[in-house]
Amino acid sequence: MAQVSIRKVVKAYEGGVQAVKGIDLEIADHEFVVLVGPSGCGKSTTLRMIAGLEEITGGEIAIGGTVVNDIPPRDRDIAMVFQNYALYPHMSVYENMAFGLTLRKFPKEEIKRRVENAARILDITPLLDRKPKALSGGQRQRVAMGRAIVRDPKVFLFDEPLSNLDAKLRVQMRTEIKKVHQTVKTTTVYVTHDQVEAMTLADRVVVMNHGIIEQVGPPQELYHHPKTRFVAGFIGSPAMNFIPARVENGSGALRVTLPNGITVPVPESRTARYQTAAGREVLFGIRPEHLTEVKNLDRDNIAVFELTPEVIEPMGMETLVHLWLQGAEVCCRIDPTTPAEPGRPMQFAADLNHMHLIDPESGKVL
Ligand SMILES: Nc1ncnc2c1ncn2[C@@H]1O[C@H](COP(=O)(O)OP(=O)(O)OP(=O)(O)O)[C@@H](O)[C@H]1O
Ligand SMILES: [Mg+2]
Known part of the structure; x- marks a missing residue:
């Protein structure tokens, strides 16, 4: 050997x-x-x-x-x-x-x-x-x-x-x-x-x-x-979502603005790391399992917002929900027992403990 x-x-x-x-x-x-x-x-x-x-x-x-x-x-x-x-x-x-x-x-x-x-x-x-x-x-x-x-x-x-x-x-x-x-x-x-x-x-x-x-x-x-970005997108199925976004510095707190105007706060533990991205375009990366229906909100750094499912795919042990944010396709993973319907807005929770920000030019995860 x-x-x-x-x-x-x-x-x-x-x-x-x-x-x-x-x-x-x-x-x-x-x-x-x-x-x-x-x-x-x-x-x-x-x-x-x-x-x-x-x-x-x-x-x-x-x-x-x-x-x-x-x-x-x-x-x-x-x-x-x-x-x-x-x-x-x-x-x-x-x-x-x-x-x-x-x-x-x-x-x-x-x-x-x-x-x-x-x-x-x-x-x-x-x-x-x-x-x-x-x-x-x-x-x-x-x-x-x-x-x-x-x-x-x-x-x-x-x-x-x-x-x-x-x-x-x-x-x-x-x-x-x-x-x-x-x-x-x-x-x-x-x-x-x-x-x-x-x-x-x-x-x-x-x-x-x-x-x-x-x-x-x-x-x-x-x-x-x-x-x-390559590794983020290659490993994992369905693949990680990449949503074009902007990092903004507002009243001392960093936030990420998505194409449909939704803003999500950057968790405090990450503000130092992302500070240099303030004012810049980035890709907001999040895996489908970290974009789910609102269930237990007892964790820190969860952002809740309303989105409209366009395609629902029941997989058995989970259901995939596809929707588009101004052209960016987004896949969410929800529990099969959660009611979801194409065209009916529902609340989603993003677990920001698992968010990634990517420099779109270098492809490096920040
Ligand atoms: N004998 C050869 N002569 C010239 N180019 C070659 C030769 N063998 C491989 N290549 C080129 O080298 C690159 C790498 O090939 P390689 O076979 O290592 O890829 P791979 O990662 O194993 O791909 P796959 O998943 O398709 O098997 C490719 O661009 C291929 O076209
Ligand atoms: Mg080969």
């Missing part, structure tokens, strides 16, 4: 595309780190450089303290699971899992021990004699993971391993992967474009965008304390 260090790593493809623009990341031994971001942001490129499948243009990568820039993939002691994992169709599950070890001339007994152990962890012992064509998608995915586990590598690398599975199976395998990591504890770097997968699996999430790292942190930290 090992830590992975990524230092000032750059990848420029031929033709001048800079896919990765000098990123730094320290991954601890046993840690499960997820790289997440939109298509083309450089996730796979980063993973493939760790694996050695892609040459590094600049900077260095170390695994377990050894710089691996010039070490070929097979000598890096990593195991990779891709989206398109190809199992050998003519081999049994056992043989598929044993194959890599056989090539590396492991003793038969040791191979048997490792395959049986991996099969137990993945709950596929009864399938060891089957051929891949006699397996379901999820079972095949388990075998692909089994091949990685038997190698007992220093690092697991996953590139969107679940994206070929249907939604239900994806959720099931996600739990499975987490369980496996809790058992084997191998340092893992996992790539996905799905923020829910990232949040649920990761010890730390790395949000990438256009070849840079926007923010690194535990899931809850990214959710509650995003540092940029």
Whole structure:
């Protein structure tokens, strides 16, 4: 097992595309780190450089303290699971899992021990004699993971391993992967474009965008304390609302004015932080769950105002209310038992303890 260090790593493809623009990341031994971001942001490129499948243009990568820039993939002691994992169709599950070890001339007994152990962890012992064509998608995915586990590598690398599975199976395998990591504890770097997968699996999430790292942190930290507009909007579903607003300094107290004229007071704990934004245009950021029907007002820093729902979406455990403030779409989350109707004004409460102000030019959260 090992830590992975990524230092000032750059990848420029031929033709001048800079896919990765000098990123730094320290991954601890046993840690499960997820790289997440939109298509083309450089996730796979980063993973493939760790694996050695892609040459590094600049900077260095170390695994377990050894710089691996010039070490070929097979000598890096990593195991990779891709989206398109190809199992050998003519081999049994056992043989598929044993194959890599056989090539590396492991003793038969040791191979048997490792395959049986991996099969137990993945709950596929009864399938060891089957051929891949006699397996379901999820079972095949388990075998692909089994091949990685038997190698007992220093690092697991996953590139969107679940994206070929249907939604239900994806959720099931996600739990499975987490369980496996809790058992084997191998340092893992996992790539996905799905923020829910990232949040649920990761010890730390790395949000990438256009070849840079926007923010690194535990899931809850990214959710509650995003540092940029990009992270604020990418993590969380439905996404955070961004409402164009103005910060004003009136009679010693800061307030934020929304496009429909509603003003909300800035909580005292934040006035020092937002003072420099006085007189400026900002984006007022608030998550749907912090914009809800008025229920318990026993908390500080709640602002109540009237808005008119335009679209109501019952989700079962919650109801989403959509409305527009002078062109800015706003989503609110209310209790399914709360009566709400399109076109009928109702009272909403904004929990300002969870508000964000964003500089629209730099995209930084203030
Ligand atoms: N072999 C290549 N030659 C030139 N450009 C490439 C090559 N591979 C990737 N790129 C470019 O590098 C950028 C990053 O690609 P990468 O595959 O790392 O993205 P990704 O974050 O994994 O996206 P996705 O979610 O779509 O898999 C993209 O702009 C892509 O077009
Ligand atoms: Mg990719």
